Amino acid sequence: MASSDPAFDLPALRARDDAAWTTFQQAWFRRIYFYVKRHVADHQTAEDLAQEVFLGALRGIDGYDPAYTPEQFLFGIARNRVVDHLRRQRSARVAPAAGGDPDASSAWIDVVADADATRPDAAVVQDEDEARRRRAMAEILRAFVGELWEAGEFDRLMVLEYLFVLGGRNKDAAARFGIADEKHVAGIKFRAIEQLRGMARQRDPNHSLFRGLWGPGAR
Amino acid sequence: MRDETDGDPKLAASVAAVWRQARVSCPHPDLLSSWLQGGVDGAAARFLAFHLGESDCPACNAVVEDLRARDDCAGRPEVDAAGVRALRSTLTALRSQRG
Numbered sequence: 249m250a251s252s253d254p255a256f257d258l259p260a261l262r263a264r265d266d267a268a269w270t271t272f273q274q275a276w277f278r279r280i281y282f283y284v285k286r287h288v289a290d291h292q293t294a295e296d297l298a299q300e301v302f303l304g305a306l307r308g309i310d311g312y313d314p315a316y317t318p319e320q321f322l323f324g325i326a327r328n329r330v331v332d333h334l335r336r337q338r339s340a341r342v343a344p345a346a347g348g349d350p351d352a353s354s355a356w357i358d359v360v361a362d363a364d365a366t367r368p369d370a371a372v373v374q375d376e377d378e379a380r381r382r383r384a385m386a387e388i389l390r391a392f393v394g395e396l397w398e399a400g401e402f403d404r405l406m407v408l409e410y411l412f413v414l415g416g417r418n419k420d421a422a423a424r425f426g427i428a429d430e431k432h433v434a435g436i437k438f439r440a441i442e443q444l445r446g447m448a449r450q451r452d453p454n455h456s457l458f459r460g461l462w463g464p465g466a467r
Numbered sequence: 468m469r470d471e472t473d474g475d476p477k478l479a480a481s482v483a484a485v486w487r488q489a490r491v492s493c494p495h496p497d498l499l500s501s502w503l504q505g506g507v508d509g510a511a512a513r514f515l516a517f518h519l520g521e522s523d524c525p526a527c528n529a530v531v532e533d534l535r536a537r538d539d540c541a542g543r544p545e546v547d548a549a550g551v552r553a554l555r556s557t558l559t560a561l562r563s564q565r566g
Contacts, residue, residue: 264561273557277550282536283529291545299553306560320489323526385482386489393491402510406517409492413483413522 256318261309273302276319280326287330297333301326315383381457388447392440407433408440492518496530503534 255275260268280301285294304325312321396405407425410416411433418437422430448458455462486492494502494515501507502515518524519531536543 264565266558266561269557269561270554273554274550277553278533278536278546279526279529281546281549282532283525285532286525286528291549295549295553298549299556302553302557303560306557306564319526323490324488327525382481382485385485386491389482389486389491390489400510402514405492406514409486409518409522413486413492415483 253318258309258312258314262312264306269306272305272318276322277302279319280322283323283326284330288333293333297326297329300329304329377456384448384451384457388444388451391447392444404436407436411437487524490524490526493524493527494518496534499527499530500534503531503538 253275255271257265257268257271261272277298281294281298284297284301285291288294288297301322305322308321308325316324393405396402396408403425407421407427410421410424411418416424418430418433421427421433425433427433445461449461452458452461498507498511499515502512507515519527536546
């Protein structure tokens with residue numbers, strides 16, 4: 249996915265051009281700051297971490313994978329910096345976030361740890377097959393969700409995000425979204441998985457990405 | 468995607484991680500801005516409230532906090548000042564890399 253973001257001139261950024269970095273950082277600093285600030289106790293720590301994100305971007309720009317958007321690149325680095333910070337906090341037995349539940353922050357570390365292993369700036373060093381599979385999965389999910397957006401099926405999208413991202417159970421989804429029968433939720437999930445499976449097959453003509461789709465007994 | 472995500476915890480975890488990391492359901496910032504101004508209703512508004520609240524999307528919440536701060540009379544000058552300092556730091560690192 250080539251970026252069309254005017255604030256992201258990749259050749260100029262890689263050439264360490266002052267103007268390109270100024271434009272890039274000015275376009276994104278506030279969002280990165282507020283992202284970080286959600287997880288740390290004070291302004292100064294958020295400022296320090298946000299600053300580290302852009303220094304990390306500078307170090308990682310040569311390995312930037314254009315399959316990712318600039319915001320995925322930056323938010324990936326930001327997530328990593330926050331996780332590192334919270335781990336240091338946890339090991340030092342210091343409360344992680346003002347007004348927040350310390351256990352919630354710890355849980356958040358555990359939740360993002362897996363995702364963090366695939367952050368864009370680490371893509372260059374991870375297993376290429378896994379990177380390709382994740383990239384394909386992102387394209388599939390994006391296309392799938394894009395169809396729901398275009399069709400205005402926001403209630404269905406909400407149920408699926410609840411099931412797939414939050415790991416909610418069918419029974420809980422039925423109660424949460426006022427669906428009379430949990431079998432109906434199971435149907436929504438089943439149809440979504442069937443559609444995703446079909447899209448995955450289309451993107452895997454060589455049977456090399458999602459091998460489980462092609463093996464004996466696969467539906 | 469060889470089976471239902473229920474039957475494969477590792478796959479379910481990777482779908483969740485990719486969904487979040489690739490921001491597949493994240494609305495465009497312009498839509499979040501409209502929502503903040505009350506310009507979105509119905510199912511779309513319900514989804515945005517869910518995505519920001521219960522789903523607690525960190526990136527979209529950062530966008531919303533930024534939009535809200537920009538709308539404040541004060542405009543959070545300390546964030547702008549931090550941005551200036553951070554940019555100075557980046558430019559210093561750039562010059563150091565260029566030698």
